[in-house]
Amino acid sequence: MKILLIIVSILIIALVLLQSGKAESASSIITGGNDDLFANRKERGGELFISRLTLGLGIVFFIICMFYGF
DSSP states (O other): OHHHHHHHHHHHHHHHHHSOOSSSOHHHHHHTOOTTTTSOOOOOTHHHHHHHHHHHHHHHHHHHHHHHHO
16 A cells, blocks of 8 residues: 555656746746746646546545555
8 A cells, every 4th residue: 555655756756857947947936927827727738638647546546545544
């Protein structure tokens, strides 16, 4: 069970790092130069798949943690 938890954790970390950032650069975050940071953006193709896979793995991680806790 611990091995499965470690594998899911590593996959979640990798998928989060693969997702595209909402801000263009770090300087625009600090200066507030990006006005459309929270604008509605539709994910398509690969982004949508990665986002849904991250959500699914997050749910699996939560279930494994709950099962492992009891």
